[in-house]
Amino acid sequence: MYSDLLHALPEVMGLSNFAAVIIGVIAGIVVGAMPGLSATMAISVLVPFTFGLEPLVALGLMAGIYNGAMYGGAIPAVLLRIPGTPAAVATTFDGYPMARKGEGGFALQVAVVSSAIGGIASAFALMLLAPPLSKVTLLFGPSEVFWVAVFGLASIIFLLGGNPVKGLISACFGVFVSVIGADPIYGTDRFTFGQLEMLDGINIVILLVGLYALPPVIDLLETPLKTDSVESSKLGTEPIWKAMPRMKGFWKTWLRSSVFGIWIGILPGAGGSMAAFMSYNEARRTSKNPEKWGEGEPEGVAASETANNADTASALIPALTLGIPGTAVAAVMLGGLLVHGLQPGPMLFRENPDVVFGFMWQFLFGAILLILLGGSLATNSFARLLNLPRPLLGSVIIVLMLIGVYSIHGRMFDVYLMLGFGAVGWVMDKLKFPLPPVVLGLILGGFAEENLRLALRIGRGDWGVLFQNTTSLVLVALTVAVVVGPIIKRRVIDRRKEAEG
């Protein structure tokens, strides 16, 4: 089962594939360090540019960006108390007080080492858990695949938290977009209104760039953040090898936070910020001196940074095997896989073992490279990025979005479509409609429809075929649990609050 993993290694070590990871990590740190930009946005903008690249080069860039951005978010969190990414909020609690005490350099070193450890643990979890899970899912027939899609959508809607009605609207919108174009069986046009450009359906990249890249650009231009200039000389940075002995007491936190991060990454809908908060709270609870936390305790930085990096590769375990992403970034990455003709799911492991296992290695190398590239010297340089003028950054991203989307088919129609999705995405973002269900709806919608119709053909139109075997029934039960579980939990909490007055 794991022999394919070793076979994939030599190709990953090729110059272009390895260079892609390095470039990705650097780009990820840069993006993560800029408040307002995120890994999701960076990968959305990147995906169209990877069309002409080899799949492993493209995936290496994505893996590097994901790893780098998760650490990069710690830079403004520590230096300015502004989390660069949502997952770095918990890092501000102790990172910023450390910077005020003149230990900003050490805080960033703790962050980079912890991020690397979390990322390495996560990559190993992906390598160990994904192959056996893919073997199980190979046994699925059309009705089970249909239920997997329904389960994936239900879990991302109901486990994300927030308003389930808004989550359902997002998912319905995504699934509806997936049916635009020619019918997969009869070939009749559906909602194309005579536009030839829409016959092949809506390309996922257009949706991704519109939903994930345009709203942050509007935010950048709406409130240009004025940041204090950062002087690297005040960071108090020493060589990382000198700082390492001061971290040796963190091993328990690294271990526990890695487990938290991996577990939360696997759960659909949960994300890096939840992992970081839970890990921070647990580390504080078990600390010998919890009263010092919040005043510049380096272990607090270690807890949150390990966890938010430990959910990176693990979020791809359900994504690669079942097509259900654990986080928004994983959803965007699924889009990146589709661009290269790689359909997430069990067949991916059988048909493209070199690519899928190579991708896992790239996650591991990306995490290791964090220490080298995000080390002391690099950290000082990256800190200066915070002084970049944000309106200029916004205007450059607009240009990149336009050329990225235009390059897909070489037509402006796609750019206008992207702007339309961007406007919808901005409204959704402001009204707190979750975006991942839209992406997942688009990915799983066509997949679910195809398998539903196939199952109905096998059952000669009898809907009972969807409930005829144990696996389908288990998946139905899991879907019901995912829908009903949070409602019951909320009621229990409400009653407890009422009882407490």
Place this chain on the structure above:
Amino acid sequence: MSHRLSRPETLTALGIVAVAAGFLVPAMSLRPISALLPIAMLVGLIVLAVILLLMDQRKAAAGEPAQQMTKSPGRVAGAFALIVVYALATDFIGFYVSTVVAVPLTAFLFGFRHPLGLALATAIVVGAIWLIFDFGMSQDFPAGRLWAA
């Protein structure tokens, strides 16, 4: 009453109902099996939007303030308008001319007013795009419909 109906969530819900109902018309002419999923999603959107509308109106009746969309509507509208104009200009005038104007203009209008920085950034961005995409990858960008006609 009109104030209650102008709440962003209420307007969004009404918009979803209108658009979904509009799409239902062509969906009705499809084969039943082809129309199954689209109609299920459109009806789902209408039902959910009505629920959203009722929830928001209940909040309005309870005196809860409406969700704020933006603190500076002028800047947001300006940003959207600039992006749309840039896309149209790319389509009609051509990519390079539009980009040379759009990059410094957007940055200038939204607060970065350093002439040398603007000139340098524009030169780097446009130069890098030409070098990587046009020269390196032979990627053609729109030359402008006006010049082609």
